[in-house]
Amino acid sequence: MDLQATTIEGRLTEFKSALPEDVTLIAVSKTKPVGDILQAHATGHLDFGENKVQELAAKYEALPQDIRWHMIGHLQSNKVKYIAPFVHLIHSVTGLKLLREINKQAAKHDRVIDCLLQVKIAQEDTKFGLSQQEAFALLSSPDFADMKHIQIVGLMGMATNTDNNDQVRAEFQSLSDLMKELKNQFFANDDHFRVLSMGMTSDFRIAIESGSNMIRVGSAIFGARSYPSG
Numbered sequence: 001m002d003l004q005a006t007t008i009e010g011r012l013t014e015f016k017s018a019l020p021e022d023v024t025l026i027a028v029s030k031t032k033p034v035g036d037i038l039q040a041h042a043t044g045h046l047d048f049g050e051n052k053v054q055e056l057a058a059k060y061e062a063l064p065q066d067i068r069w070h071m072i073g074h075l076q077s078n079k080v081k082y083i084a085p086f087v088h089l090i091h092s093v094t095g096l097k098l099l100r101e102i103n104k105q106a107a108k109h110d111r112v113i114d115c116l117l118q119v120k121i122a123q124e125d126t127k128f129g130l131s132q133q134e135a136f137a138l139l140s141s142p143d144f145a146d147m148k149h150i151q152i153v154g155l156m157g158m159a160t161n162t163d164n165n166d167q168v169r170a171e172f173q174s175l176s177d178l179m180k181e182l183k184n185q186f187f188a189n190d191d192h193f194r195v196l197s198m199g200m201t202s203d204f205r206i207a208i209e210s211g212s213n214m215i216r217v218g219s220a221i222f223g224a225r226s227y228p229s230g
């Protein structure tokens, strides 16, 4: 959408009013100052995403406690402890070792942490994620069945950064198909497994057409980032 508004509040409100009702917007605030997040929060928006543990933890400390923080970036096991007390949803689970650590840290805080499995759908080596086979293997593992402090609520994926819309659509569709297969095989009686996190500023429309119900959008709301964010 071509947003007319010039303020963060205006862009966010305009953006959300154009989204289908069942699509949750995560406002990706990485690299942006807390003042920008406060402006977005002033509209009543509560879901924000960050991709670095340190930045996420610092912003959590500095900002209103009703914010739901989403960890959307690559997560190392040894850093889980810094976000375990408060994180709302971890989008980037890429293996059993990481999941075990999330389970362990969540137990310390008497929490059940919601997680998405990040699946690699892009033709890019720089993107992290499980293969489809690895996702099946993880969910079949007896280890997984024993973890009481995590809950897998869906999948996350990032499409290739390309102008080729057909390729982007095919990649999103593959994740949408996998979601249905995993639902049938592992979560047929589990209503929590329903989140399909895919789509960012450049490709959220295609993602929604392909079945996404959670989009992660940064630059369209907060403006272009002025320095690299990993």
Ligand SMILES: *Cc1c(COP(=O)(O)O)cnc(C)c1O
Binding pocket: 028, 030, 051, 072, 073, 158, 199, 200, 201, 202, 216, 217, 218, 219, 220
């Ligand atoms: C930065 C980031 C986004 C948002 O990117 P924009 O192009 O600014 O919308 C979404 N998902 C992940 C995992 C990111 O790191």
